[in-house]
Structure formats: structure tokens, C-alpha cells
Amino acid sequence: MSAGAAPIDTQGLRGKLTPDAPLAKLVWFKAGGAADWLFEPADRADLELFLQRLGGRLPLMPLGLGSNLIVRDGGVAGVVIKLGKPFAGIDVEDGHVLSCGAGAHGILVASTARDAGIAGVEFMRGIPGTVGGFVRMNGGAYGREVADVLIDCDVVMPDGALVTLAAADLRYSYRHSQLPEDAVVVGARFQGQPGDPAEIGAKMDAIGDARENSQPLRTRTGGSTFKNPPDQKAWELVDAAGCRGLRLGGAQVSEKHTNFLINVDDATSADIEALGEEVKRRVHAHSGVELEWEIQRVGRQQDRS
Numbered sequence: 001m002s003a004g005a006a007p008i009d010t011q012g013l014r015g016k017l018t019p020d021a022p023l024a025k026l027v028w029f030k031a032g033g034a035a036d037w038l039f040e041p042a043d044r045a046d047l048e049l050f051l052q053r054l055g056g057r058l059p060l061m062p063l064g065l066g067s068n069l070i071v072r073d074g075g076v077a078g079v080v081i082k083l084g085k086p087f088a089g090i091d092v093e094d095g096h097v098l099s100c101g102a103g104a105h106g107i108l109v110a111s112t113a114r115d116a117g118i119a120g121v122e123f124m125r126g127i128p129g130t131v132g133g134f135v136r137m138n139g140g141a142y143g144r145e146v147a148d149v150l151i152d153c154d155v156v157m158p159d160g161a162l163v164t165l166a167a168a169d170l171r172y173s174y175r176h177s178q179l180p181e182d183a184v185v186v187g188a189r190f191q192g193q194p195g196d197p198a199e200i201g202a203k204m205d206a207i208g209d210a211r212e213n214s215q216p217l218r219t220r221t222g223g224s225t226f227k228n229p230p231d232q233k234a235w236e237l238v239d240a241a242g243c244r245g246l247r248l249g250g251a252q253v254s255e256k257h258t259n260f261l262i263n264v265d266d267a268t269s270a271d272i273e274a275l276g277e278e279v280k281r282r283v284h285a286h287s288g289v290e291l292e293w294e295i296q297r298v299g300r301q302q303d304r305s
Contacts, residue, residue, distance in 0.1 A: 007037060007079070008053040014042035015050065023071045023080065026063060028128075030220045032071030032269045033299060035061075035080035043086045044156070044186050051184075052160030054079065060158060060182040061298060064103070064130035068137070068223045073269045074300030081184055083132060092116045096192040097151065102132030102185045106139070109190070110204055119195025121149055122203040126211055128223050132185040137296075138172045142207055146190075147172035153188040155179065162186075175227055175294055216254045220263035225276055226291040234291060235259035238279055241286040248275040261295075273297055 010017055021038030024030050037058070041047035051060075059078035063069075087103035090112045098118065100109055106124035109131065113121045126141030127134050135153050138146050150167040157163060157180070170177040179185070211217060226234040238244070238258040246253045250267030253275065254260040261272055261279075280291045 007058055008050070013046060013050060015046045016040045017050075021080070023063075023066075023076065026082065027066030027069050027071055027222075028220060029066075029070060029222050029263050029267070029269065029272060031073075031263055031267055031272060033073050033075030033302070035076045035078075037079040038082060039079055040082045040084055041086070044154075044162070047081070047083075047156055047184065047186065048160045048162060050160075051156060051158060054158075054160075056158045056182070060184065062102075062132055062136075062184045064133035065105070065128065067128040068133065068295050070222060070269050070273055070295055070297040072273070072297065072299035073302035076299040083130075083184075083186070087132075087186060088130075092118070093189070096120075096194060098190045098192060099187065100131045100190065101187050102130060102135070104131045106130070106134065113192055114197050114200040114204060117195055117197050117200070118192035119200050120144075120192040121190055122200055122207060125204040126207045131188050135170075135185050135188045136177055136179050137175055138170075138177055140175070142210070145172075145174075149190045149192065151189040151191050154186050156184045156186055158182040214257055216256045216260050216262055219254070219260075221254070221260050222272075222295045224259050224294050225261050226259055226280075227294045229289055229291070232289065233259075237283045237287055237289055237291065241279070241282040243279050243282055246275065246279065246282075248278060251275040253279060268302070269299075270302060 018038045021035045024032050062081045083103040087101040089101045090104050091099040093099050096118045106127040110125040123141045123144040127139045134146050152164050152166045155163050228234050235258045243253045244258050245255045249271030250265035251271040252262050252264045254262050283291050
């Protein structure tokens with residue numbers, strides 16, 4: 001699909017606006033279509049100006065590492081906002097507070113906290129994503145989640161207005177917030193507590209080792225596919241339904257961790273999503289449990305006409 005003429009006057013913008021921008025290279029599955037438009041702002045003021053000019057005329061989708069995402073083969077309508085290095089800063093503030101840009105990787109947040117003797121955010125070592133994504137989705141790992149440590153977050157609304165939302169405003173639940181879809185998280189503050197760097201580092205190493213030993217990290221994957229049902233593990237339900245190693249097209253259920261789907265042979269996003277739906281069907285037939293997607297699925301189905 002051609003995006004056509006630029007949706008706004010770009011004079012004075014310092015970021016990069018790209019039409020028909022391929023997204024496969026920006027997501028972990030390495031599959032999917034193009035964005036009608038991809039905007040990579042130079043900084044927060046640049047993003048605010050862009051959204052003010054856009055005036056809500058097109059849908060928006062923020063994109064972080066693309067780790068928990070299926071971009072459908074027909075691409076994404078409107079504008080994808082990619083926050084890069086200008087949004088990746090981390091500052092240590094008084095009171096064991098970490099002030100982080102939305103583009104900061106979870107590993108870097110945890111490492112910065114360790115070096116500053118701040119405990120309580122070690123779990124971010126195990127989240128494959130950036131601050132913006134796991135603030136929006138209440139990301140978590142190894143017994144903790146963002147809701148446990150978030151103080152507040154800075155958000156640019158679709159009209160370009162910057163607002164600060166307290167954690168309570170996001171009304172967190174398991175892997176979900178009530179943040180408006182078109183809002184773009186640009187920063188967040190997390191509350192830690194004093195800790196010993198060596199002990200913090202040991203916890204982070206344990207998390208890293210656990211991920212390495214149990215998850216297919218060196219494959220084209222999207223992270224945890226399904227939410228854990230109450231008092232159950234999604235991977236156990238998938239395994240019990242006989243789905244370990246199940247293939248559809250170029251997509252496969254990981255044999256190492258059955259709550260991961262992997263792109264093993266140039267899978268399309270349609271392959272990956274259809275495999276997930278087949279897993280859901282088999283799990284429901286076997287155990288009566290209706291699994292819910294944890295991976296976000298966005299965009300248009302491929303037009304096959």
C-alpha cells in the first residue's frame with residue numbers, strides 16, 4: 001500500500017518520516033508488512049510537534065524493540081512511532097528513584113540500578129523490551145511486574161500534549177493497562193530501595209541464566225505467547241495438549257519452551273498467528289482452558305485477492 005503524500009507539514013521537524021516503511025526488520029519475529037508511515041522523532045519536543053500537526057487524523061502505534069509483537073502481513077495503517085536512542089537515557093535520582101526514557105532496555109535499567117545500589121528492579125533483566133512497552137503492558141518476570149515499582153510516567157497524547165500519569169491512573173491488571181492506545185509513553189520513574197550491588201548482580205545473573213536455559217532466546221521469536229491463566233502455566237497447558245514442536249508453514253511451537261512461537265523457515269505473520277490460534281484450539285479441546293494472547297497482534301491481514 002502506498003502511503004501517498006506526507007500527512008503533515010514536515011518543515012521544522014528534526015526526526016525522520018518514512019513512507020511505506022518495512023517493519024519486519026524492526027520486530028523480533030522478522031516477519032510482517034510495512035507501516036504506512038514510520039516516524040522516528042529526534043526528541044520529545046519533536047514528537048510533540050509532530051503529533052500536534054497530525055491532529056489525530058491518523059492512527060498511531062508506538063514501537064519499542066518489537067519483542068512482543070506480531071505485525072500482520074498487510075502492514076500497519078497510519079503512523080508507527082519508533083523511539084530510539086534519544087529516548088534511552090536513565091538517571092538515578094534521590095530516594096532510590098530511576099528516571100528512564102521509554103526507549104531504555106530493561107537490561108540497562110536493571111544494570112544501572114545495580115551499579116547505583118538500587119534493589120527492586122532486578123526482574124527487568126528478564127523482560128525482553130523497552131520501558132515504554134512494559135509500562136504500557138505491565139511487563140513482568142520472575143514474580144514481579146511494573147505495577148510493583150512504577151511511580152508515574154510521562155505520556156504524549158495524540159494531540160501532542162504532554163501529561164504525567166500516576167501508576168494508579170493506568171489501572172494495571174495482569175499484562176494490561178488502560179493507557180489510551182494512541183498515547184506514546186516517553187518516560188517513567190521507578191521506585192527502588194537500597195541494596196548491595198553484589199547481591200543485586202547475583203539476582204540478575206540468576207534471572208539471565210534461567211532465561212538462557214529455558215527460553216529460545218537465539219531464535220526469531222516474540223517472547224511469551226499466551227498469558228498464564230490463574231494458578232496455571234500456559235506452557236504446561238500447551239505441552240499437555242501435545243503442541244510441543246507443532247509446525248504450521250514456517251512457524252513452530254518451540255521445543256525448548258512451549259509458550260514461545262518461533263520463525264524457523266521464513267514464516268509469514270499469518271503462519272505465526274494461525275499457529276497460535278491452532279494451539280489455543282488444541283489447549284481448549286484438551287483442558288477446557290481458553291488461552292489469551294499475550295503477544296500483541298497489529299495491522300492488516302494480507303490482501304490475497
